[in-house]
Amino acid sequence: MIENRPFITVFCHLFLLLGVAIIAFPIWITFVAATHDAVRMVQIPLPLWPGDQFFENLDQTWNAGIAGGVNQGVAVMMFNSLVMAMMIAVGKIAISLLSAFAIVYFKFPFRMGFFWLIFITLMLPVEVRIIPTFEVVANLNMLNTYWGLSIPLIASATATFMFRQTFLTIPDELLEAARIDGAGPMRFFIDILLPMSRTNIAALFVILFIYGWNQYLWPLLITTDQNMNTIVMAIKQMLEAAEQAPQWNVIMMTTLLAMLPPVAVVIFMQKLFVKGLTETEK
Amino acid sequence: MLKRVHFGPSVLPFLLVAPQIIITLVFFIWPTSHALYQSLLIEDAFGLSTEFVWFENFEVLFEDEHYLGAFERTTIFSLLVASSSMGFSLVLAAMADRVIKGSMAYRTFLIWPYAVAPVVAGALWVFMLDPTLGILTYGLGAMGYEWNHKLNGGEAMGLVVVAAAWKQVAYNFLFFLAAMQSIPKSLIEAAAIDGAGPVRRFCTIIFPLISPTTFFLLVVNVVYAFFDTFGIIHAVTQGGPAKSTEILVYKVYNDGFVGLDLGGSAAQSVILMIIVIGLTVIQFKYIEKKVEY
Numbered sequence: 001m002i003e004n005r006p007f008i009t010v011f012c013h014l015f016l017l018l019g020v021a022i023i024a025f026p027i028w029i030t031f032v033a034a035t036h037d038a039v040r041m042v043q044i045p046l047p048l049w050p051g052d053q054f055f056e057n058l059d060q061t062w063n064a065g066i067a068g069g070v071n072q073g074v075a076v077m078m079f080n081s082l083v084m085a086m087m088i089a090v091g092k093i094a095i096s097l098l099s100a101f102a103i104v105y106f107k108f109p110f111r112m113g114f115f116w117l118i119f120i121t122l123m124l125p126v127e128v129r130i131i132p133t134f135e136v137v138a139n140l141n142m143l144n145t146y147w148g149l150s151i152p153l154i155a156s157a158t159a160t161f162m163f164r165q166t167f168l169t170i171p172d173e174l175l176e177a178a179r180i181d182g183a184g185p186m187r188f189f190i191d192i193l194l195p196m197s198r199t200n201i202a203a204l205f206v207i208l209f210i211y212g213w214n215q216y217l218w219p220l221l222i223t224t225d226q227n228m229n230t231i232v233m234a235i236k237q238m239l240e241a242a243e244q245a246p247q248w249n250v251i252m253m254t255t256l257l258a259m260l261p262p263v264a265v266v267i268f269m270q271k272l273f274v275k276g277l278t279e280t281e282k
Numbered sequence: 283m284l285k286r287v288h289f290g291p292s293v294l295p296f297l298l299v300a301p302q303i304i305i306t307l308v309f310f311i312w313p314t315s316h317a318l319y320q321s322l323l324i325e326d327a328f329g330l331s332t333e334f335v336w337f338e339n340f341e342v343l344f345e346d347e348h349y350l351g352a353f354e355r356t357t358i359f360s361l362l363v364a365s366s367s368m369g370f371s372l373v374l375a376a377m378a379d380r381v382i383k384g385s386m387a388y389r390t391f392l393i394w395p396y397a398v399a400p401v402v403a404g405a406l407w408v409f410m411l412d413p414t415l416g417i418l419t420y421g422l423g424a425m426g427y428e429w430n431h432k433l434n435g436g437e438a439m440g441l442v443v444v445a446a447a448w449k450q451v452a453y454n455f456l457f458f459l460a461a462m463q464s465i466p467k468s469l470i471e472a473a474a475i476d477g478a479g480p481v482r483r484f485c486t487i488i489f490p491l492i493s494p495t496t497f498f499l500l501v502v503n504v505v506y507a508f509f510d511t512f513g514i515i516h517a518v519t520q521g522g523p524a525k526s527t528e529i530l531v532y533k534v535y536n537d538g539f540v541g542l543d544l545g546g547s548a549a550q551s552v553i554l555m556i557i558v559i560g561l562t563v564i565q566f567k568y569i570e571k572k573v574e575y
Contacts (some may be wrong), residue, residue, distance in 0.1 A: 008480060012377040013384070017372045020391045029417060031322040033409065045420045095302040102298035107284060108291045114299050121310045123562050127509045127531050129536045132313035133548060134321070146366045155305040165477040168567040185289050196388060202356070214399035216513035236517040239405060248409060255405050262397035270390060274456065277396075 015018055033252035034058075041248045053249065059209045061253040067161040074254055080146075082261070084230060087150035087210030089205050092159050097197075101189055101262035103173070122157040123162055126218055134221050144225040153218060158280045165192065165279075166200050203276030206269050211261040315557070319546035324479045339549035348525065351532070356529040359443065360507030364500055366446035368454050372411070372496075378485055389459065396452035400445075401513035407445040408518045412573035431519070435526025438519050443525050445518065448513045454499050461495035462488060508557065532553055 029048075031175035033041060064074040097235045102108075103115055125258045126133065133152055142148030170193070178188045194201075227235075235258060266273050289295075321339055323332050343349045372390065378385045395403070410418045413430040424428045431438040465488060473483050489496075512531045515521060521528035521536065528536070536552065538547030 005480075009381060012381045016374060016377050016384075016388050017379075019370070020388065023392055023395060023448070026403075026410060026448070027408055030406055043413065044415060046415060046417045048417070095305065098298045101303040102295040105285055106291070106295035108295040110451050111284070111295075114303055114491060116313070117306055118302060121306055123559045124310050124314055125558060126557065127512060128534070128551045129313045129317050130309075130535065130553075130557065131544065132316035133309055135316070136313055151305060152309040153309060155302055160302065168285075172285060175285070179287075185294055210397050213447075214397075214402075216399060216401050216516075220516075221539070226311065232513075233403055235401055236404050236513075237519055239408065243436075246412075246415065248415070251405065252409065253390075255402050257552045259398045259402050262399075263394050264399040266394050267390065269490045270393075277453075277456065278460065 006280055010094075010117075018019055030252045030256055033248050034256050036249055038247050038249050038267050042246060047239075057163065058248050059252045061163065061250050061257065072226055072229075073256055074231055074234065076227060078233050078257060080149075080228060081230040081232065081258075083146050084149045084210050084219070085212035088153050088210035088215075091150060091154035092156050092208050093201055093204060095154060096156060096159035096163055097194075097201075100160050100167055101193065103160075104167040105185070117156050118155075118160050119123055121155055126153065130221060132167060143222050144228045146228075148222050149219055149228070149230075150212070153212070153215065159208070162200065162204060162279055163197065166197050170196055199272070199275070199278070203272045203279065204270075205276075206272045207276040207280055211264060213262050235259075290566055317548045317551045319557075320544055321549075321552045322545075324545045333380070335545075339545045342554070343546065351525070352528050352533045354529050355439075355527070356508065359439065359446075359511075359527075359529055360504045362439075362443045363446045363450065363511070364503035365506040366443065367450040368496070368499055370504060371451045371454035372458055374451075375455050375462055378455075378459055379462040379488075380480070385459075391457070392455050393452040395449050396456075398449055399513065400449060400510055401517045402450040403445045404442070404514035405517040407441060407448065409440055416563075425458070431523075433523060434529060435523055438527050438529055440509070440524060442514050442518060445514050448504060450503060453502070457495055458492065459494040465491050498565065499560055505558070506560055508554075 029046075032047055032050050034057050035054040036047055037053045038058070040047065040051060053206060059072065062075050099114070099118065105109060137143060137148050139154060140148075142151070172193055178192055183191065214232060215230070216232050216236075219228075219237070220233045222232070223229055231254065235251070235255060238254060241247075303467045314481055322334060322336055324335050324338065334556070345517055363574050369394075375389075378388050378392075381388075388494055398406075411429060411431060413419060413432055416429075419429045429437060429440045469487055469491075470483060478486065508529075509531055512535070515529060515532045516535070519527045521532050530550065531554065534550045537550065541547075
């Protein structure tokens with residue numbers, strides 16, 4: 001505090017509370033909508049205060065899904081999303097760790113060539129090459145599989161860069177000491193590098209889990225089988241079904257469920273999340 | 283960037299980079315080169331015959347008023363998203379930087395929308411602004427304003443901008459706050475002793491000092507608005523009404539997957555790729571200046 005001006009401090013708090021309220025208002029409305037029955041949700045004006053149908057809606061959404069739309073509970077979709085997010089996060093971390101290790105610790109032909117090849121992927125978001133990538137996945141018979149959902153998204157330059165940075169800060173003496181003790185490259189990697197990068201791995205995992213969970217366009221393209229739908233892409237189908245018969249209580253319950261895992265990760269692992277976010281941007 | 287102490291050549295490093303390189307080649311390099319090649323072809327709608335036409339697809343695009351319209355719309359859209367989201371979070375961050383008690387609590391309550399998928403953000407706002415049922419529509423109606431984004435293109439644009447900016451506030455706030463907290467307190471105190479009030483200190487010290495962060499966030503926000511907002515557009519407006527929210531990424535998808543104009547769609551992809559490459563280069567230039575190894 002530079003100067004003591006209570007008025008300004010109070011004003012700041014009020015403004016911040018207003019900001020929090022604006023940010024949180026949509027979620028409050030969503031929650032309220034998820035606690036009323038379908039009949040109440042078509043009467044104008046819509047409620048601003050929670051009702052008593054929360055568990056009924058949860059039950060219907062989880063097991064049965066929306067009537068007249070995708071005839072399937074969101075439990076399956078939650079599971080698919082979880083598998084996809086985990087595969088993307090774990091896969092990205094695994095292949096990036098290995099390639100960063102090779103590039104930093106080995107001298108071998110085409111080392112820089114490989115590095116630039118990885119670097120280029122930074123410039124090719126899936127949105128700009130959707131059709132040819134779709135064709136590749138179709139030719140490999142990976143449509144409607146977890147592999148098809150995750151593998152095309154797991155090559156990532158950012159993760160490789162982050163691990164490269166981490167490895168470069170690790171003192172050379174550690175490798176010398178390990179060598180004197182007779183450790184080979186893989187032993188050094190598993191016993192020294194991995195434990196030393198633990199926090200970085202955890203921070204990156206948080207970011208990548210959110211990234212994987214929130215994928216939309218890619219699952220939309222390659223899953224034609226209902227049993228492979230993810231929850232994030234299901235929201236679009238539900239909004240379409242809402243054009244005919246609005247069941248906002250079920251739709252809003254689904255959006256609540258769709259944002260629950262990633263939001264929980266941000267709130268409960270805030271430190272790792274902030275670290276991951278600021279480090280991957282370097 | 284190679285360690286002074288390192289391992290000599292063997293097969294092992296090739297095996298280590300193999301998974302990443304193979305995935306990159308199969309899912310990045312090959313599709314991209316295919317897109318480049320396809321952008322030079324014209325294929326009839328049934329895929330029976332193709333003709334190599336050099337840059338005709340691009341020429342057609344730049345004479346197509348729909349495409350130029352989408353370009354203009356995307357620019358307006360991304361500037362609106364970036365400015366509204368960054369402006370709001372800049373003010374919030376300045377306030378949170380000032381209050382001592384509770385600034386971390388405010389941070390917790392302001393950063394979680396980062397984890398909300400764009401399409402989910404779109405669903406929340408389309409529900410609140412539903413023309414017949416929406417709670418905000420009701421509020422606006424009470425104030426004498428008829429909201430219907432299904433008929434009014436400007437309102438549809440407003441809806442997708444609000445949904446996109448709402449989600450991005452979290453990210454901008456986090457970076458603005460971190461930048462402000464890293465400014466040495468002695469600078470602010472010196473200015474205060476010289477008699478500069480809070481607003482003046484913000485304008486002459488804080489804002490200039492965080493300008494690298496502001497620039498970085500501008501690039502990130504533009505990239506976000508260009509590419510990541512596909513879900514919002516696709517789920518909420520489908521580019522309508524009357525193409526009033528059709529941004530470039532949505533048009534690539536729509537022309538390619540729905541319209542099956544593969545050559546034209548590929549040419550649009552190539553132009554988008556050039557935009558991404560440009561933005562990435564700008565971003566890296568800035569980072570190289572900031573981070574010293």
